Amino acid sequence: MAYALVALGFVLALNAAGAVNFAHGDLVVLGGAAAVVIGLWTGLPGPLLLPFVALALGIAGIVAARVAILPLVARPPEATFVATIALAAMIEQGLTVTMDAAPRTAPPLLGTGAVEIAGITLGRQPIAIVVVGATLVVAMWFLLERTQVGRRMRAVSADRHMARAVGIPVARYVVLSLALAGALAGIAGFLLGHQFLVAPTQGAGHMLKAYIAVAIGGWGSVPGALLGALGIGLFETFVSAAVGDAWASAALYLAVLAVLVLRPQGLFGEPVGRRA
Amino acid sequence: MRALDKFWLAVLILLPVLALLVLPPFGQRMVILVGVYALMGVGYQLVFGQLGALNLAQGALFGVGAYTVALTAPTLGLLSLPVAILAAALPAAIVAGPILRLQSHYFALATLALASLIHLAAVHVESITGGANGLAGFTALLPRGPILLVIVWICLILTIVVQARLFAGPMGERARLLRQAPLVAATLGIDGGRWRLVAFVIGSALAGLAGGLSAAVSGVVSPEITGFPIMVLCLTSVVLGGARHPMGAVLGAAIAVCLPELLRDLQSAWLLAYAAATLLVVLWAPEGLATLIDRWRGVRPVPPVSPVVPAHLEAVDGPQRLTLDGVAKHFGGVAALQGVSFTLERGEVVGLIGANGSGKTTLLNVIGGLECADGGTIMLDERRINHLAPHAIARVGVGRSFQSLALTGDTRTADIAHAIETGASFLLLDEPAAGATDRERSDLASLIARLRAAGRGVLIIDHDIELLSRTCDRLICLDRGAVVAIGRPAEVRANPIVRASFLGVEEAAE
Incomplete structure (x- = not known):
């Protein structure tokens, strides 16, 4: 479910920017780091920490949009790729310098330990991840499909020039999308940060999984990205349980290559059409 | 470069x-x-x-x-x-x-x-x-x-x-x-x-x-040597130095190797500085540092060479006849082309007219292989060319110019000149006169006359019906993807269906 949040933010940023945001994975890590730092400073419990982390990363998303995405809209997508890769390296190195290399743990959202529901024992944190994830996904769906703001965001991603022609302030909506993407990344980083520790070098891995989810689900499709992310989560869980982590990752990469070669439009079709 | x-x-x-x-x-x-x-x-x-x-x-x-x-x-x-x-x-x-x-x-x-x-x-x-x-x-x-x-x-x-x-x-x-x-x-x-x-x-x-x-x-x-950081280092150093400058990679690599030594006290902060420098270069000097140094040395960047059409066009070998038979193309449920059949001979100029959305550009795309026809055949002499890739069709002798181009340094005629330069027997020109001045229009008319004299076959789309009537041997009128009239310009322009569908309002009002 946390992958779904990562992928959701990734696809929002992708649609708004018209190019891959390679810094997205590092925003996730930054979210985990923010949770660690704010948690240490304030000692706030998890649920109160959440809005602070979301806010901090929303701002980081705005900075990313202003620095590496908006100035490059008129250039080929490769320019944005390079700019966001540079940004990702800056975040990663910045974190390495400020935090020690030692991984940290983010505070839990609902306390640790397990609860028993209907005879099944479940960890508190996984439950929290699923609840928060599902809530945010529904909220994003409502925003995109049922509000004027969401309609305009979709208009900007479908056709930037047309959107500008009908009077939508495109730049503002790109920044807004990146802020939302950043906030989602931050929350995902916070949630993952308790289970899997926070280390500066994880960014590329998060980014790669979101990228894969979006490519498998259909480029630019929000439901496709969610399905892709859930698919990756299940795939990793079951395959690594069966054959171990390394083989699971290898199988995932091979599966991606196979999907790209055999069905380049994604498993569920590509809604935005060709983007050369 | x-x-x-x-x-x-x-x-x-x-x-x-x-x-x-x-x-x-x-x-x-x-x-x-x-x-x-x-x-x-x-x-x-x-x-x-x-x-x-x-x-x-x-x-x-x-x-x-x-x-x-x-x-x-x-x-x-x-x-x-x-x-x-x-x-x-x-x-x-x-x-x-x-x-x-x-x-x-x-x-x-x-x-x-x-x-x-x-x-x-x-x-x-x-x-x-x-x-x-x-x-x-x-x-x-x-x-x-x-x-x-x-x-x-x-x-x-x-x-x-x-x-x-x-x-x-x-x-x-x-x-x-x-x-x-x-x-x-x-x-x-x-x-x-x-x-x-x-x-x-x-x-x-x-x-x-x-x-x-x-x-x-x-x-x-x-x-670590196979890891992503090496890739990032390679990418950033090439961008920093200049992705298309012969010295770009050397300059980027030199900075990448020397910077950690200069900033040794800051330890891993050098990568931070390096990534920041790359971001700045992407934003403000996308051609890279080597090009900046060139500019500082007073070396001007080379402008892209735009070819010009030679005054005398040589005759070319190649296929003699382009034949379309029952060509059809659908986009979803919309029939963009249906049953389009005609032939284009060498030394013949044919104009393609029709209202917006009648399928003119789609027809050129299908002939040139940019879109694949759903039905019918396209032949160059005895050779079937629909299903060939665009570059293969270009090589057997069909050249093409486009409606509008975003190429830096290219002009309208450069596009046509490129196509002519390939030695194509047949040229497909998409609105070469759109937005042209009167002077450019008359240049275009004389260019078309020279192409005809050099034995090239030309299929040309334009909205300037007077220009087409002057320069073309035949006109073909498309309406909703189908050929509604074909023949000498005067005949086609007199055709009542053409008048209704294309020349439409103004003539009906007379």
């Missing part, structure tokens, strides 16, 4: 020579490293700089080269370097076929997946790679110190000189077309897939060579 001038050639040769004469071993080692990273960068420039494809496997293939040398050097010595080249080029050649057709973001992902696989293998196939500990103690038969420096820099200088020489000429122009306007490139007969394949394999081979040399320098190989 401009050719390598004397200034840069001197820098390129003096640097290793001075290093050999005056630098202590530690400094020589740094110069070797600059050469190694630059070699990887030069290979990267081929794919990323010239063709604009974001390849994210270069770093991992560098690692493949390093591991290959670590494994084979104890038995093969210096011969392990060619093996490293092969070891990196082979996986690239295997995956290249299918993944090079992918568009930018999918290509980036596919190469990233390949790189991740390689990294995974380096970490986990412990019996071969030594796992996380890596490999060491394999350099007994390898050259070290000054000899290694000479080998590295000779490889580098040769590669740079050859590459700069190649891309300073027509090849550079074709690469620019492929990068900026792949469709135009295809209609000029440039096989983009083949170009990318060759560039990707050669680029990977250079990565393998560089990786092998890096193993010789450091004497140890560990999984």
